[in-house]
Amino acid sequence: MEVAFVAGFGPITRDGAAARAFWEGGLGIPLEEPAPGYLTNDSLDGVKAFALWPLAQAAESTFGSSAWPADVPVPQAWLELDVPSVEAVAAGVAELAAAGHRVLRGATEEPWGQTTSRLLSPEGLLVGLTYTPWMHAAPPAVD
Template sequence: MEILFVASVSVIAPDPVESRRLYVDALGLPLERLEGEYFASEHIGGSKHFGVWPLTEAAQACFGTPAWPADRPVPQASIEFELADPAAVADGAAELEAAGHRLLHGARTEPWGQTVARLQSPEGLVVGLSFAPWLH
């Protein structure tokens, strides 16, 4: 698997309003509402994408339900690693599974056009393999 770059870092916020108070109001980051309660920016130097991802939306993306499963550590952040194309995401997901890592979900294309597969690290971090066409 060849990682091209870090595509995204997002805090996963149980209380998105409180998190936005820090990242937007106090730190002055230029975060904009993208969808639902998800706020993000692709205009912060040194970062392709930074977001405040509500925990309910992270749970929906990973498990298809707004509640994070009780048998999994509640994540505080996510990081996505960019690959060359959608096939590389599928291949990378298969490689991770073959190495004994349990995926939250396999490679799939989200409604906004990003192909992503996700797992949860031993520390609880949501880790994605991604292909976001607009970053290329």
């Protein structure tokens, strides 16, 4: 498996107003709200995206329901590791599952065009193995 870059990182929030007050008001990270409750900064150096992701939205993306399952530890943050292709997401998930890691959701194309899978790290991070097409440099034009 080859990880190309960290596609995104941010805390999983339970109180959006308090989180925004800390990250934007306290630390000065400007945040936009492209979807209700989803606060993001896609220009912060160091990662391709930094976002405050509400737990209900993380649960919906992972399990198809806004409720986080009681038998799965609630994550404190999320981390997406981008791989070079859509095919690499499925291959990486298979590799991780074969190594005994618990896959919460296999490779799936999201409505916005990103291919994602989800796992829970031993530290409690919601980890996505992803391919985000718009975050990869366009191939050079061929003459």
